[in-house]
Amino acid sequence: MDRYDCLIIGAGIAGITAGIYLKRSNLSALVLDKDAPGGKLNNIHRIDNYPGTPKIAGPELAMSLYNQASELGVTFDYGAVSEIKKVDGIFVVTTDMTSYEAKSIIVATGIENKKLGVPGEAEFNGKGVSYCATCDGNFFKGKPVVVYGYKDHAVEDAIYLSSLASSVLLLAPEVLETTQAHREELLAAGNVTLVENAKLLQILGENKVSGVRYETAQGEKEAETEAVFQLFGEKSSSMFLSSLGVNMNKGFIEVDANMKTNVEGLYAAGDVLDKKLRQLVNAAGEASVAATSAISYVHSLKK
Ligand SMILES: Cc1cc2nc3c(=O)[nH]c(=O)nc-3n(C[C@H](O)[C@H](O)[C@H](O)COP(=O)(O)OP(=O)(O)OC[C@H]3O[C@@H](n4cnc5c(N)ncnc54)[C@H](O)[C@@H]3O)c2cc1C
Structure with a gap:
C-alpha cells in the first residue's frame, strides 16, 4: 500500500x-x-x-x-x-x-x-432542475428560468442567466445576502424579477419542468418556467x-x-x-x- x-x-x-x-x-x-x-x-x-x-x-x-x-x-x-x-x-x-x-x-x-425535498425536485432532476447554472444555462437560451437562493452565488447565477434566458425569476427564501455591486448588477438587468422571502413549494411539470408554485406573505403563486437553478441548501x-x-x-x-x-x-x-x-x-x-x-x-x- x-x-x-x-x-x-x-x-x-x-x-x-x-x-x-x-x-x-x-x-x-x-x-x-x-x-x-x-x-x-x-x-x-x-x-x-x-x-x-x-x-x-x-x-x-x-x-x-x-x-x-x-x-x-x-x-x-x-x-x-x-x-x-x-x-x-x-x-x-x-x-x-x-x-x-x-x-x-x-x-x-x-x-x-442539499436537496430541498420539494415535490418535483427529484422527478425533474436533469429535466429542468439543475444545480449548476454554468453547466446547464445554455440549454435554456431564450426561455424563462427560476433561480432559488438568497446568497451571493444565487445572485451571480441570476445575473449570468439573465444574459441567456428570456426572463429570470429570482426567488429568495430570505432577504438577499449579497454585495452592493451584485445587487446593483442584478437590478440593472432588465429581465430579472426579484421576490424576497419566497418559499418554493413545488416544481411543476409533466415530463419536464413547466412551472413553480411558491409562497410569499401575500399567499401562494405560480410562475411559468422551463428550469429551476441553484436550489438553496x-x-x-x-x-x-x-x-x-x-x-x-x-x-x-x-x-x-x-x-x-x-x-x-x-x-x-x-x-x-x-x-x-x-x-x-x-x-x-x-x-x-x-x-x-x-x-x-x-x-x-x-x-
Ligand atoms: C455558483 C457558485 C459561485 C461562486 N462564486 C464565487 C466567487 O465569485 N468568488 C468566491 O470567492 N467564491 C465563490 N464561490 C464559493 C467558492 O466556489 C468556494 O468557496 C470554494 O470553491 C471552496 O473550495 P474548496 O476547495 O473548499 O471546496 P470545493 O471546491 O467544493 O472542492 C471540494 C472537492 O472535494 C471533492 N470531494 C468531496 N467529497 C469527497 C470524497 N468523499 N472523496 C473524494 N473527493 C471528495 C469534491 O469532488 C470537490 O472536488 C461560488 C460557489 C458557487 C457554488
Whole structure:
C-alpha cells in the first residue's frame, strides 16, 4: 500500500493549494478527488473577487491551479473516500477503488448541495432542475428560468442567466445576502424579477419542468418556467470522518487557528470548515495554513 507524508482529500482550490505547499516543502503528497480537479470552481462562470485575476472563468482558474500543481510534481488520483481510520499513528484511507496510508491528512472536501425535498425536485432532476447554472444555462437560451437562493452565488447565477434566458425569476427564501455591486448588477438587468422571502413549494411539470408554485406573505403563486437553478441548501462533505471522532458542528469541521482538528495529524481547510465566509480566497489561505501545520507535524515524527 502506498504511504504518503500527507494525503489531501478534495482537489478544489483548498486541496490543490495544500498540495502546492506540501510539494514545495519536499514532502510526498497525494491529492484525491472523486471528480474532476477544481471542485466548485468548475461551476463558476465568472469570478470578480479573487485577487489578481479579474473576471476569470472558474474552469480557467481550475485548470491553471491544476497545471501549476502538476508541473511542480503534485500527484493526483481519483477516488471517493468512504472511510479513514488511524492505526498505530498512521491514517488508512479507503476509497471506492483502493486504500492508501498517510502520516497526515488534510480534509478539503467542500460542501454539497442539499436537496430541498420539494415535490418535483427529484422527478425533474436533469429535466429542468439543475444545480449548476454554468453547466446547464445554455440549454435554456431564450426561455424563462427560476433561480432559488438568497446568497451571493444565487445572485451571480441570476445575473449570468439573465444574459441567456428570456426572463429570470429570482426567488429568495430570505432577504438577499449579497454585495452592493451584485445587487446593483442584478437590478440593472432588465429581465430579472426579484421576490424576497419566497418559499418554493413545488416544481411543476409533466415530463419536464413547466412551472413553480411558491409562497410569499401575500399567499401562494405560480410562475411559468422551463428550469429551476441553484436550489438553496448546503451540507458539508465529511461523512467519512465519522469513525475518527472529529469534532464537528452540524457536519462542518471545527479547527483551531492552525487548521488542526482534535485528531492529531488531521487538518482541514476550505468550505468544509465550520465558518461563516465560504469563498475562494479564504479557502486558499486556510489550505496554506493547514499544509504548513501538516509539514511541521510530519517533521516532528522524524525527530
Ligand atoms: C455558483 C457558485 C459561485 C461562486 N462564486 C464565487 C466567487 O465569485 N468568488 C468566491 O470567492 N467564491 C465563490 N464561490 C464559493 C467558492 O466556489 C468556494 O468557496 C470554494 O470553491 C471552496 O473550495 P474548496 O476547495 O473548499 O471546496 P470545493 O471546491 O467544493 O472542492 C471540494 C472537492 O472535494 C471533492 N470531494 C468531496 N467529497 C469527497 C470524497 N468523499 N472523496 C473524494 N473527493 C471528495 C469534491 O469532488 C470537490 O472536488 C461560488 C460557489 C458557487 C457554488
